[in-house]
Amino acid sequence: MMSTDNNDTKNTDSTDENGQKGDILLEMRDVHIDGFSDEKWHHIVKGVDLTLRRGEVMGLIGESGAGKSTLGLAAMGFAQPGCKIVSGTIKFDGMELTKASENEKRALWGSRIAYVAQSAAASFNPAHRLIDQTVESTVNSGIRSLEEAQADARTLYASLQLPDAENIGDRYPHQVSGGQLQRMMTAMAMSSRPDLIIFDEPTTALDVTTQVEVLVAMRDIVERFNTAAIYITHDLAVVAQMADFIKVLRYGNEVEEAETRQMLTSPKEEYTKSLWSVRALTKPEETSDDVVIEIKNVDAAYGGSVKVLHDINIKLPRGRTVAVVGESGSGKSTTARVITGLLPPMTGEVLFNGEVLPKALKDRSKDQLQRIQMIYQMADTAMNPRHTIAEIIGRPLEFYHDLSGKAKQDRILELLHLIELDQTFYDRIPSELSGGQKQRVCIARALAAEPDVIICDEVTSALDQIVQEGILQLLLRLQRELGISYLFITHDIATVQAISDEIVVMYQGAVVEQGLKSEIMSPPYPEYTQLLLKSVPEMDPDWLTNLVDDRL
């Protein structure tokens, strides 16, 4: 049990004796942070200033590698293993955290500063009941007794709209859903009624429909207890709902900071404007009666027992893009597995150019395999880390087209040119490439087979928005030049707008509807499509408020 810091005993009221709304709570000056990777120290955060007052919510946005999470943790005086705070001052409520001892900081963590992590599923200890984890720091630091803290936790669960608030805390983390866990973690952060909460990408791993509920719950509770918060995300539309003002980071430097509305309507810096413009990418829709792939009445199950696809019918017109949208677990990726033959369907068939494809992968001819290719979400894990780019792209050239020697080399260079990478990439290995470059190599590997159809499974989900735009434009250009058809699986509606001709909406293993983009995106909607579309955050700071009002 830890010693009780007398200053920590606080009221649960919105204003406590330590300060009033508007007082400066956190002040960071000229903070520099170094991180150790690839055998050397890198400068991650390069002199950022940050001021946060009581009751304010600051949005911290930027692409991956911008240093936003590192900065967020530094606000707690914490440096991740492999990182160190080199210089600068971090003052929390008058206390200098860079000079504080480990024990002094530990007394703050969990009681006055709380942290909400990106992946709630990984951040809860699998071995303990949720309620025990919720109240752990509150009880440890002596803010409340165990019984009080548990009663309070149940109240918090209820106000976060968790189902069965009385008993849900007795469950283990694996027994509740991802969205529930994320709310649970907010309850855990709130349990000690901290002065400051750091939200580190708390909704990034969630489906849009779940994200809305979590966002509403988090915003309400932060407002109710007048807690100050730093909200870290790369999603502009989300931060617009949550933050009073926004700070944009890039390469460890501050780009600009402004009040939320001002930032959205009139960003000053070029970089900020480019972030805003990504979502403007759209494609005029076209259709075709020439169907290249048709999925007919397909049912599929894993292990022969759990049925995951119910009577799926999808048509993919030649040279067009069909986007398959739906939340996780809706059967999008399973559909892709059925088309590629990785998961033979129980009933129904897949037609390719009017011919029935054999159900199982091993029964398909080399020609059939060659003409349907796939690109995956995680470019990292889809490539052998020991192979050079030339080997990765060269493999399908040898396998499908019997190319070797000079002919193969020329074709590899041609493909590299096609995906806008130069020949210096020829001998590199995947770990030397950025996320976007890796995904381009995966595209080149799919192109090497010269396919008619490419199935793209969440190919841009792991990428930053600017990089996403580059990949999407590349895919569009390749479609225009080579006439490839895409089946584009995604949960991101902005991506759908950018790339698709037709849309398939899936829900719980069944197709809700298929149609032209303009038809699906305009009323009348089936109930689920409406929920899905309404859940996509918009760049309007009032979007969430209006949505909540609508629902009441």
Add this chain to the structure above:
Amino acid sequence: MHPILGTVLQRILLGVVTLFFVSLIIFSAIEFLPGDFTQAVLGQAATEETVAAFRKELGLDQPAPVRYMEWIQAVMSGDLGTSFSGRNASGIDRSRSVVDLIEPRLWNTLFLAAMAAIVAVPLALFLGITAALYRNSVYDRVVNASTLTTISFPEFFVAYILILFMSQLWFDFPAIASVNAETPFWERVYKCILPALTMTLVIVAHMMRMTRAAIINLLASPYIEMARLKGISKSQVILRHALPNAWAPIATVIAFNLAYLVVGVVVVEVVFVYPGIGQLMVNSVTTRDIPVVQACALIFAATYIILNLIADIIGIVTNPRLLHPR
């Protein structure tokens, strides 16, 4: 029925099947042993008739599958057969049942193993947890280096060094652990101190390093970072947040070492002249006393299987995903 019971039952059944296959392997391995008991006893001079008569008396004239079936049936009813030794060319049968031969020896071995385990397991866990807590400190390095040193020497060397210092130079612990059925408990403990200490030194390193590695492995997980960011103290992070998730690998390595305490101690038994089952087995192999060898091998296999089964079950019941299904 709780689903975990089903899993446990399934494991037990698997253990029985494994034991059955092991019995097959033991039996055929002994079939391949060169030499023959009758010739070993009767000597080169025996006539073919006497050899044949003796073989018939022992049942060795039957084909191997028949003998296997008879053996396995007897084993299942608890009868491990009759030792070959005690018979000789004179025709007087002084042979004893294998159970009588093995029982006191097995008890001695289990006693010694228990003594070593009672010291070694808690010591290894304590050292492993504290080494993980203060990892890369001087303490961690000293613990690692010293346990590695003891595991790196052969057992007989450790045993003789212990005899030299603990029994001759500094203290006066008994260098010979001669016990029998009448030895009182505490005298038994006193006599077994050096062999038990030898075995402790040999097995602590493995368990300690595995405990340390299992915990450190978990320290990189997001929920451990979360626990730190919740202001949980270092020791609580390890004891409350890491250890409960590390039991499965730790239990496996403990089971492995406990099994070693039972089946791998023959060298230590020889050095300290301790009447354990290991010595009995080695002697029986030299005299071609097949029923005893088979019984010992079967007991060793059963020890491994049972201990690993227990480790598996610990792994299952400490996994909340299995203990509390959705």
